[in-house]
Amino acid sequence: MDKRVQVFALAGISGVAGSYALAGYTRQFIVAPIDAVVVRSTPGPIVAWMITNVGDAGHLLHIALSMAIAGVLLGTTAVLGQFVGAKLDRWFLAPGVAGVLAWALTVAITTEPVLSLGAALPVALFTVIGAGSLSTADHDPSRRRALGSIQSAIGFVVVAGGAGWIKTNSDTETADEEPASDPPSPVTRRLEEANTQSLDLAADNVPGLVSSIGEFYNVDIAEFDPEIADDDWSMGLTGEVETEFSVTFEELTDRPTEHRYVTLRCVGESLNGRKLDTAVWTGTPIKPLLEEADPEGDCDCAMLRAEDGYFVQFPVEALEDAFLAWEMNGRPLPKSHGHPVRVLVPGHWGETNVKWLTEIELLDEAMDGYWEQRGWHGTGPVNTVAKLWDDTRLDDGRIEVAGHAYAGTRGIERVEVSTDGGASWTDATLSAPLPGEDVWRQWSHVYEPTGDHEVVVRAIDGEGDRQPRDQSDSFPSGATGWVSKEISA
Known part of the structure; x- marks a missing residue:
């Protein structure tokens, strides 16, 4: 050489x-x-x-x-x-x-x-x-x-x-649920509630109604996460407002606190992918902060910016029910999930729920966000989906199929299952709905197989609309279609 x-x-x-x-x-x-x-x-x-x-x-x-x-x-x-x-x-x-x-x-x-x-x-x-x-x-x-x-x-x-x-x-995050407390904390009660309402499934590959932090899917624009200490964090409210101001972590966590079940789904996942999870998030509503900033005139858009250079634009009205979270399943928000503060906007794709949030800029006209500049379709609501994540043969010869269904703030009313390729349909068993407007549900169905067959699942949202049949790729608006699987008898 x-x-x-x-x-x-x-x-x-x-x-x-x-x-x-x-x-x-x-x-x-x-x-x-x-x-x-x-x-x-x-x-x-x-x-x-x-x-x-x-x-x-x-x-x-x-x-x-x-x-x-x-x-x-x-x-x-x-x-x-x-x-x-x-x-x-x-x-x-x-x-x-x-x-x-x-x-x-x-x-x-x-x-x-x-x-x-x-x-x-x-x-x-x-x-x-x-x-x-x-x-x-x-x-x-x-x-x-x-x-x-x-x-x-x-x-x-x-x-x-x-x-x-x-x-x-050496500084690996502790990524698990909140330890038991006496009396139980609000988060502990939420976790117990989710555990109680989860279906008793034979399947090993279907998570419960709350995902552990370590198993919660994670997608970022870059490989290396920002590291921000609580004391170094602040978030500015700027732009077309009567009064620009910033809030520190201590000031934010002193505000009224809520504990919400919120589900996130990745816009870039495949139709039956597993980038769909739920946690109990602790934080405070964003609306009072917007009211304090007092948006001016026809200001109806907001650009949310993050420490890693990421940015997403929302209609201001979409933020009225949004949430600034600093804990996940009772633990401080892990670095990989946006420590110290991230935003959660009900019913929107996971990518738009900005991590490491540092600024909310009020705008008088719409601007493209990070993914919109790359051809994706902005901050629209998530698509309805029923996932078929497991099929298990029971001891008596029957087959159990199971998964999760999610439709954002529209909720899930029913999940229908066909074991003959879509010729006939049966209502699946659903887990009881958890409190909250943006939460998934488990589903399962047990049946007697008759030869090789195709199982198809579809969801009906809380507004009565059925999940679209036609399949599409994730780009540019998220994957759609009925999920199906060939199963041997």
Whole structure:
């Protein structure tokens, strides 16, 4: 291998690994800001295609690309260091120049001078093996030395990877339900209520009426979540208002508190996907804050902005029943779900329920939000869906099919099941409705199978409208259609 190529590769890889060792998988990792640029620069049609056709694996591709870019940038500093050393015929300058360039580059990307040493030092170290290579062959390493350098780099990457993993997981969030209290807290009572009203299913793959925090689906525009301490958080109400002001976390949590069941569904999921979950959220209504801001004139839109650069526009009237949440299932809102505060807007797709909320700007005319700029259809209400998540053969030979149904604030009135491909229909058994206007319901149906057959499910919402039969992909308005499955007798 050409020595310059070798130095370029080893310095780039080890520099990325060194940054990971000190920063962990956080926004201070050199890859994180690059990934944010990659995500925001990707054209909307490509994003839509990736979501529809690649799904969750898509984030691995943009992370891999971002790591490659970081490696190329750091590897280039090593080559430049080599070049300067050779040009001046001072080979010993090469690692110092490379290290300084790598440090300056990483600081420019991450704004973290100390943590940037994690990338700079290994770049300088692995530049040493190629010092002076552009001017003389006397310093060319032997094959054995080259192999030793590669082995050293591999060893360093392994050690750095372990250190980065420890750094990343040392502050792992506790993601479970609220512990029992005496007397039971409002959240504990809600969790118990949901557990009591869940159907007694044979299925193992159908969650209860409240999802655990660790199992609750999670989708963000970028891979690396913001980290905001409670004391550092504030939210501004700005724009077309009589009085602009901000509220701190302490001031927000001193307001009247509610505990709501709220279901969220991902607009980008497949028709029978599993990005649909429910939690008990603790927070306060947003309407009093809007009234305090006193919107001016014909102001009928609001732009909600987040710490990670995400933004969503809503009609102001849609926010009148919205909710600012700071707890989830009795725990402080996890970082991955928007700590310290997120918004929940009843009946709207999960993507519009902004995490890490920092500003509500009142507008006098509508503007496109983040996903609207990429071709998705804004903040419309969620589509009605009945999910068929499990089929279980019982001991007596019958089959139980089960899942969840959701229609946003319209609620679920019935779920119908066909075991003959849609020729005939039977009402499924439904869980009792939980309190709240934006909550899913479980359904199940047990029947005697007669040969191979197709099971189809459809929901009827609280307004009497049946789930549309025609199927469509998630882009641009969310997946629609009846869910079906072929089952062998």
